[in-house]
Amino acid sequence: MSDDGRRWILPATILGSSLSFIDSSVVNIALPAIRSDLEASLPALQWVVNGYMLTLASLILLGGSAGDRFGRRRIFLLGLVGFVMASVACGLAPAVNWLIGARLVQGIAAALLTPASLAIIGAAYEGESRGAAIGTWAAAAAITTALGPPLGGWLVDTVGWRAIFLINVPVGALALFFGLKLPRDRPSASSDPLDVSGALLATFALGSLSYGLVALGDGRQMVGWIGIAASIPAVVWLLRVEARARAPMMPLDLFRNRTFAGANALTVVLYAALNGALFLLPFVLVEVHGYSAAAAGAAFLPFSVIMGAGSRWAGSLASHIGARTQMVLGPAIVALGYVLLGLSSESPSYLSGVLPGLSILAAGMTLTIPPLTTTVFDASPSELSGTASGINNAAARAGGLIAIAALGLAFGAGGFSNASASTILGGYRSVTFTAAVLAALSALIAASTISSTPENEGYPAEDETSRTRG
Secondary structure: OOHHHHOOHHHHHHHHHHHHHHHHHHHHHHHHHHHHHHOOOHHHHHHHHHHHHHHHHHHHHHHHHHHHHHOHHHHHHHHHHHHHHHHHHHHOOOOHHHHHHHHHHHHHHHHHHHHHHHHHHHHHOOHHHHHHHHHHHHHHHHHHHHHHHHHHHHHHHHOOOOHHHHOHHHHHHHHHHHHOOOOOOOOOOOOOOOOHHHHHHHHHHHHHHHHHHHHHHOOOHHHHHHHHHHHHHHHHHHHHHHHHOOOOOOOHHHHHOHHHHHHHHHHHHHHHHHHHHHHHHHHHHHHHOOOOHHHHHHHOHHHHHHHHHHHHHHHHHHHHHOHHHHHHHHHHHHHHHHHHHHHOOOOOOHHHHOHHHHHHHHHHHHHHHHHHHHHHHHOOOHHHHHHHHHHHHHHHHHHHHHHHHOHHHHHHHHOOOOOOHHHHHHHHHHHHHHHHHHHHHHHHHHHHHOOOOOOOOOOOHHHHHHHHOO
16 A cells, blocks of 8 residues: 555544544543433443443454445444434433434444554555554553543533533544545455344343343342343354354464453453442542542553553563563552552542552552453464454443442442442442452462463364364
8 A cells, every 4th residue: 555545544544543542531421410410310320331341342253244245445434424313313312212322323433443443554655654654553542542531521521521522523524534535345245144143132132231240239139130130042042143143253273272261251351340449439529528520530541551661561561570470460559559549439539539540550550451362362372363452342232231230239228320329339338349359359360370481372283174174
């Protein structure tokens, strides 16, 4: 591809990706304002976040396959337009149920937009230029993710919570302007069908489980247990479909590798801890300690800065002490961070109440994520590296989805609606201490499953055909 043809790729993909990155990091800051304005209950707020995560986690693997099949540029533009239209629907939502429906559509669009963005870069560049382009894209993603909470908090304070969605319109319009200039790519000539059945079953299984957990937290015992029970046969059916599909979105052969299976189990548990604790932190800051939305958003900035600044160093550290050691140590440090956040939750001082625990949490995540990502790649065949990365991405989203769905259980029969400061603090401490246990469990998973030499282990030579399908 000519340099002239490539000059629009980074502006288009960075702006397009920034929509989903900012959205993922900013919505939690607006939840207290949404709760007040729309008179939303905790289950409704859980679905404001989980509606997006559900469709994104369930469909992101299918979205990557769709880009290969129908053309990455076409799927990128489709996801971009869909995301902006759904953002407008979010910003104009007259009621919380409307907002939840629009968030579901946002997640579908993000499942197309996110994998297509990186795939366009990977296809357009080679060698060192590819590494530089991906590095630029990743740096921009880190910056937008870091700036999302303080910017979103400022918008909530000065304009209102609807602005965090409506701001996507001018950003998306600029991304579309650049995106229409992208060179057209050739769709894949593969005749294998997209794994639509697998995607639908994954959506039903995760949705049913999430609905059941939310219902239990809301005191609806029978409905909750029915939802959880319904997810079990859906998971079994999903595994059967994936085992028989010509081009499965989740090749089960990958999980024969103990390291690959362990890394993804660690991802689910660790991100469940992270999302559960960070979901409630804005409520503690705003409704208990009286922070403004902008101040609550800025409170998260050290977390993003530490991860952004330390990730490169953490990635190189693994070559000296080993990925396994780092993936045990990192979650253990994360667990300490959660304990400190829980113990200091009553302190209104940011410097003594939030910053120490959040900084330690960020340091532990920074130690963990780079070797975790590398391990996922190393433990899978090179021809399935994109699929392996997508599975790990979906595992992180699924872990967060399940944790947020279960948050209502921390508040007991009293519930969260019209909760007092002491009730919010009590629930938050329960969640942070549970998160500490989950982080410690992540360290145990790493210690028992991660191999020091994960490359291609678990793949018998005679099974090469099944390894490379899809």
